[in-house]
Amino acid sequence: MGRYVVRRLLQMIPVFLGTTLLIFLMVYALPGDPVRGLFGDKGADPATLEAMRHKLGLDQPILVQYWEYMKGIVVHFDFGTQIASGRPVTDVLGDAFPVTLRLAGMAFVLEIVLGIGLGVWAGLRAGRLTDNAVLIFTLLIISIPVFVLGFIVKSVFAFQLDWISPNVSNDATWSELIAPAVVLGSLSLAYVARLTRTTMAENLRADYMRTAVAKGLPKRRIVGVHLMRNSLIPVITFLGTDLGALMGGAIVTEGLFNVKGVGGTIFESIVRREGTTLVGLVTVLVIVYLFMSLIVDLLYAVLDPRIRYA
Amino acid sequence: MPDATKTAPAPEDAEAPLVGPSVDVKAEKARSLWGDAWLELRRNWYFIISAALIVLLLVIAIVPSLFTSASPTVGDLAHHFLGKPELSKVGSPEWLGYDGQGRSVYARVIYGTRASVIVGISVTLLVTVFGGLIGMVAGYFGGWVDALLSGFTNIFLGLPFLLGAMVVLQAFTERTVLVVIFALAFLGWTQIARVTRGAVITVKQADFVQAARALGAGTNRILFRHILPNVLAPVIVVATISLGVYISAEATLSYLGLGLASPTVSWGMDISGGASQIRVAQHILIYPSIMLSITVLAFIMLGEAVRNALDPKTR
Amino acid sequence: MTTIDKTATVPSARSGDDHVGPLLEVRDLHVEFHTRDGVVKAVNGVNYSVDAGETLAVLGESGSGKSVTAQAIMGILDMPPGRIPQGEILFRGQDMLKMSAEERRNIRGRKIAMIFQDALSSLNPVLTVGYQLGEMFRVHQGLSKKDAKAKAIGLMDQVKIPAAAARISDYPHQFSGGMRQRIMIAMALALEPDLIIADEPTTALDVTVQAQVMDLLAELQREYNMGLILITHDLGVVADVADKIAVMYAGRIVETSPVHEIYKAPAHPYTKGLLASIPRLDQKGQELFAIKGLPPNLLHVPSGCAFNPRCTMAQDICRSDIPPLLPVTGTDGTELVGRHSACHFWKETLHG
Secondary structure (H helix, E strand, C coil), X not given: XXXXXXXXXXXXXXXXXXXXXXXXXXXHHCCXXXXXXXXXXXXXXXXXXXXXXXXXXXXXXXXXXXXXXXXXXXXXXXXXXXXXXXXXXHHHHHXXXXXXXXXXXXXXXXHHHHHHHHHHHHHHCCCCHHHHHHHHHHHHHHHCCHHHHHHHHHHHHHHHCCCCCCCCCCCCCHHHHHHHHHHHHHHHHHHHHHHHHHHHHHHHCCHHHHHHHHCCCCHHHHHHHHHHHHHHHHHHHHHHHHHHHHHHCHHHHHHHHCCCCHHHXXXXXXXXXXXXXXXXHHHHHHHHHHHHHHHHHHHHHHHCCCCCCC | CCHHHHHCCCHHHHHCCCCCXXXXXXCCCCCCHHHHHHHHHHCCHHHHHHHHHHHHHHHHXXXXXXXXXXXXXXXXXXXXXXXXXXXXXXXXXXXXXXXXXXXXXXXXXXXXXXXXXXXXXXXXXXXXXXXXXXXXXXXXXXXXXXHHHHHHHHHHHCCCHHHHXXXXXXXXXXXXXXXXXXXXXXXXHHHHHHHHHHHHHHHXXXXXXXXXXXXXXXXXXXXXXXXXXXXXXXXXXXXXXXXXXXXXXXXXXXXXXXXXXXXXXXXXXXXXXXXXCCCCCCHHHHHHHHHHHXXXXXXXXXXXXXXXXXXXXXX | CCCCXXXXXXXXXXXXXXXXCCCEEEEEEEEEEEECCEEEEEEEEEEEEECCCCEEEXXXXXXXXXXXXXXXXXCCCCCCCEEEEEEEEEXXXXXXXXXXXXXXXXXXXXXXXXXXXXHHHHCCCCCCHHHHHHHHHHHHHCCCHHHHHHHHHHHHHHCCCCCHHHHCCCXXXXXXXXXXXXXXXXXXXXXXXXXXXXXXXXXXXXXXXHHHHHHHHHHHHHHHCCEEEEEECCHHHHHHHCCEEEEEECCEEEEEEEHHHHHHCCCCHHHHHHHHCCCCHHHCCCCCCCCCCCCCCCCCCCCCCCCHHHCXXXXXXXXXXXXXXXXXXXXXXXXXXXXXXXXXXXHHHHHX
């Protein structure tokens, strides 16, 4: 198992380098100029711009810039400097990350509890009324875009019922984050419910389920032990890669509820063409994504004995 | 499963050497996967609803003028600024009210369909062809080809989809429908590539492909006559569902101000415009949202129905 | 319709049972499946019985209803789409179809156990065999995890799995096909049931392993004096272990007989065809006989005798009247004990 982990870690290196290079190329090779953006519409004299570019290393060939950047991360844990504020990207990240992590964590818990719960409920009643009701509910959730859902939640709970405040304060307390977490987690929740329902319905027909009945086991045990163990394997795979996706997908939700997290920072840096900040944030997200997929792989092997560490 | 199911006519049975002339084989319609799927689809209530909705949406997208006489882009600020909906006047320009520039919300909802449908269908076609090709080549040839292409796919998969599209779009000053299609397809092809690769690897090991190879069938023949038809089912399912997802993504990008721009009419843009007036004139936000959600729902329901029909295990 | 009579030498039922009569008796059982294409009549009035210590072999092609009957006895039919419109299944004189779900659950595994054809898919892939065996004791006898494990090792020893204690924590896919089938047998045996139903227990195995597994099953059956219903399409397997045979076709029993007599002189053209299609060394070089045609589609069972489209002896009456299962007699008119045939021309088949 130790050797497997090492091998997987080694395999992650090219993917990590590839993805960061891709975002680097997308940010810097595409038209648009972060330095010019600094001065707004007024513009600045070309000599100043040139000096600034040189200082930031933006006049170098892209691959050289990438090399320098990666060297900075690996050697000094330096993710670069935010051009607009002059602060290190690590500082910016340090401000934005905790709140997003909490938001994504809450959405994640919601997704697990409600998603699996609904899926199990529907799966055990496959083809019946409950199943169809859950199907319609999940399809509706999947179909309503996140920003529309956000407006629905805001107008109903903030404007009509006055239960929540429409915007999250700078403290971002747990209770304030409930509504954004519901909005952020809803789509994944619906996917988890569908996936759970599908795998359960499939496994209900498996031969070993028939054996479990023939053994005279009580229904609770048949479902709880024999069905669930097998059905949750693909669900856990999905969940594992989803935590990273939740953090990256918080752009819309954070904007809607005015949460000052990673999503907002990413959005700002895209609009302002803040390449360094953007690349730094995405690099962190890629690392989270890669580690979560490693954990999923390991978990998969633990849950399903047929998979070997090979 | 009970024995009885084994008597269901399987196509292989028809070739069994023991068929005697006295046996009534004709009474048993041998049904293919596709024939069976079609039969299942026709009985599925949500397929019927979604198919009807999609036909309607296509008609709206092609000839919007059939549904409203009002212009979506010309507004009358003096008379119609934030005009309230008059819900009894179904189909009239004032039906769903007016927006902040005095334009008919109903007309904008109708005319916004085209961009969404075009983006959804084009992106889906693009990613299906490109992703499908990558997945098929990777799955079929295996070895270093697979390692290379899978690595390439994984690199694109590591970037969050929406974020990548935003970065691409930000580079363009003129964000036309074509640009949005490109931005969404740029990162969207990975899912189809993975699904196709997995399906090809499974089918490749199937006995009938081994048999075809043993009989000396060439690469092209095996790929297109034997593997492609069997890979089609999972790919079609994923593609149909993702069509709805792309429409939703386009609206999200337009909402964020990074997607389509005027003069193109887009629901996402209208919803974004309505958001600033959410307390005074909710109708500007509500009706495009409803239309958008119904459109996405129609395609996702169609995908679900197709999945149900093509994958009997989930029934 | 008649039931299969007891053969002459039947060991007495185990103690603690005041019920007289067969251990299990199926009476006029009908099973149908409601599908999209119509009602599939899988079982149409089956009667048979098994005594303690006795082996009944149920023979037939796939789709003959042999497995469906067994599943109805076990209570593991998928209902819906399955339905039992008619019939009784008496276990020790009590109709199981009238019992509550809980009463039936208490019989399953404890009194009647089942061995399935494909042990790999029938064992749970993500649980160790020790867990799956021990589960029987934990659920039905309330044993602790530790005691259940000890019992599970004992069971594995009993079905002759080498190094049982070491392999108790292995998963099903880590065993060979024959060993897996032994685990299935061990699981069925765990609570020493009165009756075991084995649904094609050796079909998925290599020929050499088939014999070992069958011998083991027969040996354990003798040891515990259990009733055994052996479902198979393999006439070769039957000859060695069965006491009596019921041949099924299209959801009906078409012939019953004590085991040896059927080989000597079958009383139904279908049985005759089956026997003729077994390859024999003394007929080397000759063309092998095969029954023409396919098993009937149970949605549209042919009128009259279901076998008539494939039968070499079919006459007009075979296409109009369903032949009842009646006792057959020898050439001299004496009744042949335990022998019945559902053929209008049984005399010609048996004596012709």
